[in-house]
Amino acid sequence: MSKNEKMNVMQARDIQRLSAGQRIVRGGVKAGTYLFLFVMALIVLFPFYWMIISSLKTLAEYRQAIPTFWPKQIMFSNYSEAFTTANLGDLFMNTLYVGIVSTLLSLVITVLSAFAFARLEFKGKETMFGALLATMMIPGELFTITNYLTINHLGWMHTFTALIVPFLVSVFYIYLLRQNFMQIPNELYLAAKVDGTSDLKYLWKVMIPLALPTLISITILKMMGAWNSYIWPKLVANDSAHQLITNGLRNAFTDTSGQANYPVQMAAVAIVSAPLFLVFLFLRKYIMSGVSRSGIKG
Amino acid sequence: MKKRILAIMMLAVMLVSMVAMTGCSSTKNTDAGFVVPEAGFDPNKEVSITFTHTMGAKLQDVLDTYIAEFNKIYPNIHIEHTSAGGWGDINGQINTEIAGGNAPNIAYCYPDHVAMYNIAKSVVTLDNLIASTAPVQGTEEVIGLTAEQKADFIESYYNEGLAYGDGKMYTMPLNKSTEVLYYDATFFTANNLTVPTTWDELWDTCEKILAIDPDCYPLGYDAEDNWFITLCEQMKSGYTSANNGGEYLFDNDTNKAFVKELRSYYEKGYFTTQELYGSYTSNLFVETTDTRCYMCIGSSGGASYQMSNNDTEDGSYAFEVGVAPIPQYDASNKKTISQGPSLCIMKNANTTDDQIMASWLFVKFLCTNVEFQAEFSMASGYMPVLKSVTENEAYAAWLAKGNGYEHLVAKCVQIGIDGRDDYFVSPAFNGSSTARTQVGSLLLKCLKAEVPAGSTLDAVIDEAFKDAIDECEY
């Protein structure tokens, strides 16, 4: 073995040792990452778990001083009771209708506004945006009576319009999407201008695909809004033809003293959330897939 | 950007001041009670009314049945009813609806809700309707209540409608609950204990129970606020009054003395409450394995939670549950709190006389119909407001069941009827619910407070009372 060869072997061994060390570090980081995620996952899972086991308890067990971690007697009958008591089918269709229509319209308005704020130059842009942010800072509950009167004057009582229109604009989402649009390099827009591409086409072909994860997040949040909204729908459209799911559920399972039968209520919540969850699972693919970045240079 | 926002705000303030100046137009004041037309009610004219309540699905089924019954008599009255969710929700909802002129014709209510609606003068006083002898056209019936109908009401429930400080009748009672003393009758018999009827007897009993089972809480009291209010009423020491839009009277020496006394019993371990215990005291009462309580003061509406377990092999109950009236301070001034929903009739600028009369006829129907009162009580566990309900066959059969939950409810109802002269309701005004929250918290604060060095217990209690009054009066 020549001296040179010896050196080569030693070098190779060094390299091997180095990569072994690196591998340990990487493995450690990976294990740490997983451990962290598992712990956090457990924390966010706990309430969900609690909801499911609560929906399977008897009312007496639910009221016990020392909560049980597993129902002593599994009450699947809570689910059948929830299903038969509330008019779930109608409630579900109403909510789906309001959810889909308001999400679609709201997305259009949000995209156009966010585009204007992120890409266009116009007088008063900063002031306008500042004013928009300022509207978020007043507790919205103060608006309830005034908006109720407005809906009343417009003759929208007991219509789906009253449930959809007042909440179409969300500064919260316009701001979110604007931030996302601003992440997209401006060069693309300028290049498109040079090519003579119209704004709307550019928005549709470039911005929207790139911001798809955020748009889907907004879709999810908006849909959840329809699912969870309670006070407003109760005021403006609590008739059976327009009632939304949360109202239907909260109103169905109370006794005279207005106390809720929580186990059955939980069962009902679980039933109506299931389809929503499936939709999320489907949409997750789009949030997480990332976007193909061909032709985009940062 | 900052300057511009400021400029916008300044502009806004100025604009608003202008709006404010012009926005003060007032609606006309309609204080006089409803005047019943002499011709009475025309049962051939179509009229629609709305009814907002907090009934769950089970009770709504009962309601629907009896709306159908009602429509057999009055096919022209169309009733649309909706649930507004729980008790916490209905008040805010109707407040908003009042602002839009959309309040329902009939509402389920607690006294402090009615006090709020009354600020907007949206509640129809019932005195003229009750007294009316105008006819329901084409029938023998009159619009008002007959003497027999009036006499059938448990008087103190009926009088709840008068708790608004101006002597006018605002509500009709629908169904009620009261506080009762549940006790472990098996344990009491085995140990030769007598059921206490006064607070002094109660504390003696507590001492004896503690000697038998040193690890128990002799008494569990569910609601701290009710305890405080009831004691004020029993001692005539003053809690609140509905006069002059609401007065807070509970900061006085008698009340401080009983709070101090309760503290000494708390320190001896004689009692616990829901908040002190950290869970429903009914759990302490029905659980036979761990720490127990042998007496429990709670709502008669919660009787189902006070039922001892029968999950033994032969299905027998772990112990027999006895029910008694709550202890009193003074036998000549017996006072027990009564709670539960009433009905009020509401109006706005567009409400017609026919709607008001139709609403009244329906309210009258619900409150005076024995079958409805019986069925509603069986479905809800609350007590009927009519004395004659116990004579109803189905109800009597239900009450006569030898054991179990119905039996317990039966005993509660009986106590309710026996004690019909003793009920009181706390005065109702805008702010009465704050007073309730404050005295509950005040009692606990005085029980738990640690006396700092250089101070005295009396000083601590004085300050706690003063803070509570300040909070109420703000």
Place this chain on the structure above:
Amino acid sequence: MVDNKQQWKAWLYLSPAIVLLLVFTVWPIFNTLRMAFLNGYGSLGEMGGATFEFGIDNFLNVIEYKNFLQCLKNTVILCVATVPISTILALLIAVALNSIKPLQKTLQTIFFLPYVTNSIAIGMVFAAMFNIVGLKGNGVAETWGIVNNVIQFFGGEPINWINAGSPYWANMTVMIIYIVWNALPFKILVLLGGLQSINKQYYDAAKVDGTPRRRVFTKITVPLLSPMIAYVVITGFIGGFKEYSSIVGIFGDKMGPANDAGRLNTMVGFVYDAMAKDRQGRASAAALILFAIILVVTLINNQVSKKRVHY
């Protein structure tokens, strides 16, 4: 230079939003201002025929309230403590979720579950975790709750977190944990979405250069994600100042432990209380004071983020 065509287009794009905002947000704000400057205004009272004079009594009334500073203090503490904690945690989770291969889908799914979990269930979990049942004078309890069990397992003394007689700092700790817990899912969702918009080429370049992970995180991920981080922080502060329902979720309408109602009340809690007593004038005045505070904080936030955010 701003060209005219862009001006015209911008306002066209914004018009649907502006019209709706004028009707359903700006108009109610004007009404709020009106109510704030009418002494002792209440809408039920107005319906009942009462008239109110123009003045600033409502503002004086709010400021003179004995517990006003307490409300403000609670609000600020909750806000200042929860926003950084939840943002950092969410950022770490989002980045970690993005960096793994096996089990990625399962874990992502789990982080979606809070969206279909009923808020009542979350309140119940906290009761189960922190509630002490049957604590007696001799220091024996029926159950100390899960959190205290853990503390005892490690040899610590159990703490009265939320029950009657509990100390203020313990109440606040529970509130902070609860609010962070509640805020996490949304922030993770937003930051994950933001991460997807970062050009993968940056990471590829870093890999070729052998840049260590920590540097990749601080020099690539955080700066490129900064618009989203700024968003999460600013909206977090705005939401934090409006904190209210989370306290009701744990302590109920009495806004404090049972022996000290109102101890944990916040500014918006104050607004609610006033509204429930038909004192909309007072409620509006408090809301405007809160608005002024949030505005100042947001302006500061904006100034800071302008220097730090890379678009």
